[in-house]
Amino acid sequence: MDLRQLFEGVAYHGDLPQGEVTLVTQDSRKVAPGAVFVCTKGRSFDGHAYAQKALDAGACCVVTERPMGFEREVQVENGRKAYALLCQNFFGRPAERLHLVAVTGTNGKTTVTTLIKQILEQVGCKVGLIGTIHTEIDTMEVPAKFTTPEAWDLAALMARMEKAGCSYVVMEASSQALDQLRLWGLHFDVGIFTNLTQDHLDYHGTFENYFTAKKSLFAQVKTMVVNLDDPYGKRLIKETCTENVITFSSNDDEADYTARNIELSASGVRFEMVGTGFIQRVKFPMPGDYSVHNALAAAAGVIALGVDPHTAAKALTSTRGVRGRCEVLYHGEFTILCDFAHTGDAIEKVLSGLAPFAKGRLIALFGCAGERDAKKRPLMGEAVVKYADFAILTSDNPRKENPYDIIGDVEPILKASGKPYLVEVERRTALQKALMMLRAGDVLVLCGKGHEDYQAIDGVTIYLDEHRIVREWLQMKHLV
Known part of the structure; x- marks a missing residue:
């Protein structure tokens, strides 16, 4: 060129x-x-x-x-x-010929983007997906280094997606990427805001900076879709100049799309999606009341793209769920779930949604990341003791930080709660102990790793796939 x-x-x-x-x-x-x-x-x-x-x-x-x-x-x-x-420019401006959708917020980005891709595919569209787990170019998977790639990689991916026949690109917009202007110059048909809770303060310094980074996306958005149940969603609407605003809520009748007659269970949620002139029953395969918000966000997003509301809501029932996002690994005599929850708010959302359906104990296995915002560690411990009957404190990705120091930031909260818990720094051993203690009616939630199949320890990446560990244990017990 x-x-x-x-x-x-x-x-x-x-x-x-x-x-x-x-x-x-x-x-x-x-x-x-x-x-x-x-x-x-x-x-x-x-x-x-x-x-x-x-x-x-x-x-x-x-x-x-x-x-x-x-x-x-x-x-x-x-x-x-x-x-x-x-x-x-180098790649021929592929973004100008694609319909772009961006999802930002603390929690729910991966779930919402994946659901949007699945819904659009059900109505016959070819879709590219850019996010935390991986990138998808139509049906081909490509490993992801960052949630939101650097500008060169992003442009290259969009060019490949266009060449593959994709007409839509759905992507997660991280706060770091927005702050670093990786998305500068792009124009999004739809921008979705899920929620905002404490995270990434090791990078942004203050919560206000964090919110400002998220808010910057919507200067590049034609239609914004906002969670009206989140206070920062309401603030976002007030502080942006976007004329086209679509809102969703699980309890506010002022929203454009709401959920009614919500039924929660350990294996999913049922609700009626209600909007002006339509109502549609939805059976969604991901548990937790926050899953209602994720489902509404995805449906409202594709409706903003022009998909018929009934079709969008019906498609939610046919979605496959998302790997590592409140994913049911086993549901029988007891239940095992896996979730990427790695903040206090995310853990609270998962556990509070499951606690009412645990006929036995609600057991939470979790750890805190090393070399990341240490202020959120106590919040994670507080969320666990608030809802779990038994806690297993272990490691997440300690990186080059001493894992025992990380555990030391959280264990006092578990000890002060008076609830039973155990500490096992080696995560594989911790998971095996958790599985061995399961009884009828128990619900075990594996928090933090989600889709990840590795641990980062002292500069080394080691293989650790909780999905595989659970599957092999179930096979050994002749449960699958």
Whole structure:
């Protein structure tokens, strides 16, 4: 691609050198002859310090935010914004020919995006999915490094999705990605807000910064779909200028779409989805009252895309659920569920939704991530003792933090509660102990790993698939 074609629509100062572009990157280690190196700033680095290195490696141009005095240099106001636009240009602006849907919020993003893809597929659409578990290009799965990819990877994926015949792309929009402007320049047909609770304060510093990052998405959205039961959803509506707003709720009649006659069980939920001029009975295969919100968000999202309301609501009954999201691994004499819950709010939502249906004990196995927001660890412990009859405290992804120190931040809460618990730092052993203690009527909830099949310990990634461990134990017990 010619440099002038690459910079089409991108505001810059200086004279563009002549040349063909082979790559656009903000990582100087990837620079090769023909690359355009964009100097972006992070919290602990400044790409401008590597501009000369990029030129020495053969970069045909460096993009800076201030004059550096290089011969092959152009200046832009914001490097991250320019990088996002240049990446889209390099791949032919595929986003302009796709219908884009973004889902943001603390909890529910993976579930809602997956449900939207499943519903759209039921009405005959080819859909790309970008999210935490993996990326899906129609029916092909691609591993995911980040919940929301960097701008270059995102543009490349969209180009592949367009080539595969996809007309829709549904993606999770993380707060970090929004703060880092990875989605800059994209225009979304629909943006969905699920909820907001404490998370990622190790990155954002304050809850207000966290909310601001989430809110920024909706400046790029044509129609916003908002959870009216979340106070930050109401605030979002007040503080954004989007004219087209669709709301959903499980208890507020002011919402555009509500759930009525909700029936909860350990294996799923039933409810009536009600909107202006229609009502549709839904049988949804994911338990917990928060699953009602996720189902409503997905249905409202596809309705905003033009799908008939009855068709959207009916499709919820035919969805397959989501791996690692309140996933029922076994339901018989006792019940075993797996969920990605790794915040206090997420654990509370899962356990509070299941507690009424545990005929025996509600057992929660959980751990807290290392090198992440330590303030949420006590909140996770408090949520567990509030609802669980028995707690098993173990490790999640300790990374390079001492796992015993992490456990030490939570165990005092379990001890003070007076409820029975055990501590087992090795997660596989903890899970095996949990399985061996199951009795008739018990409900065991495995919190934190969800879809993940690994643990990150002291700089090493080890294989750990709780789905497989449970399946093999059930087979040994002749239960499957």
